[in-house]
Amino acid sequence: MSNLPNDLSDEQLPSSDAESAGELPKTRPVTISAKPTRRKPSREPRHAMANQPAEQRVKNFDEVALGYNLEQAQAEARRCLQCKNAPCEAGCPVEVRIKDFISGIIDDELSDAVSILKERNALPAVCGRVCPQETQCEAKCILAKRGEPVAIGRLERFLADWDRALPEEQRNKTKLQPCKHKRVAVIGSGPAGLACAGELSLRGYYVEVFEALHAPGGVLAYGIPEFRLPNHILDDEVEALRQARVTFHMNAPIGTIASCEELLEEGFNAAFIGVGAGLPRFMDVPGENLNGVYSANEFLTRVNLMHAYEFPKWDTPVQRGRKVVVVGGGNVAMDAARTALRLGAEEVTLAYRRTQAEMPARIEEVEHAIEEGVKLLELAAPLEVIGQDGWVTGLRLQKMQLGRADASGRRRPEPIEIDGKPEEYVHTCDTVVSAIGTLANPLLHQIADVEVNEWGYLAVGEDGQTSNPRIFAGGDIVTGAATVIEAMGAGKSAAIAIDELLNT
Numbered sequence: 001m002s003n004l005p006n007d008l009s010d011e012q013l014p015s016s017d018a019e020s021a022g023e024l025p026k027t028r029p030v031t032i033s034a035k036p037t038r039r040k041p042s043r044e045p046r047h048a049m050a051n052q053p054a055e056q057r058v059k060n061f062d063e064v065a066l067g068y069n070l071e072q073a074q075a076e077a078r079r080c081l082q083c084k085n086a087p088c089e090a091g092c093p094v095e096v097r098i099k100d101f102i103s104g105i106i107d108d109e110l111s112d113a114v115s116i117l118k119e120r121n122a123l124p125a126v127c128g129r130v131c132p133q134e135t136q137c138e139a140k141c142i143l144a145k146r147g148e149p150v151a152i153g154r155l156e157r158f159l160a161d162w163d164r165a166l167p168e169e170q171r172n173k174t175k176l177q178p179c180k181h182k183r184v185a186v187i188g189s190g191p192a193g194l195a196c197a198g199e200l201s202l203r204g205y206y207v208e209v210f211e212a213l214h215a216p217g218g219v220l221a222y223g224i225p226e227f228r229l230p231n232h233i234l235d236d237e238v239e240a241l242r243q244a245r246v247t248f249h250m251n252a253p254i255g256t257i258a259s260c261e262e263l264l265e266e267g268f269n270a271a272f273i274g275v276g277a278g279l280p281r282f283m284d285v286p287g288e289n290l291n292g293v294y295s296a297n298e299f300l301t302r303v304n305l306m307h308a309y310e311f312p313k314w315d316t317p318v319q320r321g322r323k324v325v326v327v328g329g330g331n332v333a334m335d336a337a338r339t340a341l342r343l344g345a346e347e348v349t350l351a352y353r354r355t356q357a358e359m360p361a362r363i364e365e366v367e368h369a370i371e372e373g374v375k376l377l378e379l380a381a382p383l384e385v386i387g388q389d390g391w392v393t394g395l396r397l398q399k400m401q402l403g404r405a406d407a408s409g410r411r412r413p414e415p416i417e418i419d420g421k422p423e424e425y426v427h428t429c430d431t432v433v434s435a436i437g438t439l440a441n442p443l444l445h446q447i448a449d450v451e452v453n454e455w456g457y458l459a460v461g462e463d464g465q466t467s468n469p470r471i472f473a474g475g476d477i478v479t480g481a482a483t484v485i486e487a488m489g490a491g492k493s494a495a496i497a498i499d500e501l502l503n504t
Contacts, residue, residue: 005094019331045148049066051399057227057372058338058341060227060342061309065129068154070158073154074153076150076155077105080106082102085417087140087142089137092136093488094121094195094488094489094492095118095120096137097116098137101159112363114163114172115172115174120492122488123198123484124387125237126229126233126234127488128153128158128160128483133152134362138151139151164233164236174202175202176201176244177202179206182272183206184207184269185210185272186208188210188275189217190220190275192474192491193209193218194241194488195488195489195495196474196489196495197246198246200230200498201241201246204244205498207247208249209248213251214251219276219278219476222301223297223304224300225454228365247336255443256446257446260468268457270471271471272471272473273447273448273474274473277438277439277480282295285387287384287392288434290317291387291392292321292391292430293434294319295333295434296326296333299318299339309342321340321430322346322430323349323429324337324351324431325429326340326348326351326432326435327432328350328351328436329361330360333352345431348374349375350374350376350377351380351395352380353381353400354378356376379401380427381433383424384396397424399425400415401414401415420475438476440457440477442456446455448471450471451465457479463493464494465497469501478490
């Protein structure tokens, strides 16, 4: 194990529970009435959140959404019915006590509200920005049945940002359980890994996170642009974990420097794999190897994590196309298209084989993209990347129509033919970005010798346990591409299962 980072062997663990307990951060008391009173909800419509004007934001990488102020947050919170059974909470993968933190906002008890929020969500500032609340907690809101739901995600963001704006010594820090003197390795620092690490640290474990890249965050760092999730927000969330018994090892790819089994032999009591599904899915059409063709993974990683938008101040280059086509209709496609605009493209087009109504991207992201000038090319499937002298000059597309619904519930795209021949056309462009999904890393067996399923993802039980009882997994490497909060839910569930395993 000589290839492990040097600081592993130098780490000094506290010698007693009392010693570690003396380092616990101070917390604020959370006061919840035993018999909460049912308030008369506000009849006001859902409160909008201010954004940078479209014509201004396409020229910078600053955050688009500006968030609520206190007055706006309390006005929106007062729309909450404070339902006795809180159906919104059933839509949250990490089971945040939504009704209670909203109650704290209404009563101007913001410290208590933050404490409630952080009890079950290790990354509230992140989730408040990037989670699809409209299909999760907000979809369960009673108000959604006859109008607009309470803006739960915006209120979550407000609370997290309010806490972050406080002086360091006044910020809410969740109380840690006494140290159990047991170590857990977490492989990957994406949302699943961070949630697992956060939950384990709360439960008294020392956690060491191994990240293959040079910065923590996984897809949160390399896949989501600054204008949706500023890096300093993620840095603050990671720093909070560092202060809670979590150590991060950067440039430490497990599978190369060691396997999970070797980590267990070196003294870790359990391991969690949350490496995501970051292998790009390609279009599988002629011309994909031409200069000017990117996978969305590479394109966004260059810009987000490696600061290509600041080239030559930073060393990473990226092609700044004049006419860019992004193939796909999910959140990653929207991020790539909006990033291309900010890099100076004159024209950015989204080519999608269905229509806007079937796009899996968040409605807000689609609306923002259109406001900024992204054009939609619906019912268009790529057939070939056209090029000259090794460089992209266009994309040949097949015209499609919608047929019967498929297994996803969306109508299946079918080629349009005239006299038995496909109806095709060429869209002129100099850059093509493929954003049609991801796959599991085929080198998973180097990380751990555990079972995979027929699609190459890790096979786990209900609690995330793999075929090795001391190795757990969760997030996209188990489910395929999903949401940030779903990955966090899997990481948290696995942490609870690890705690049960190590205490039996």
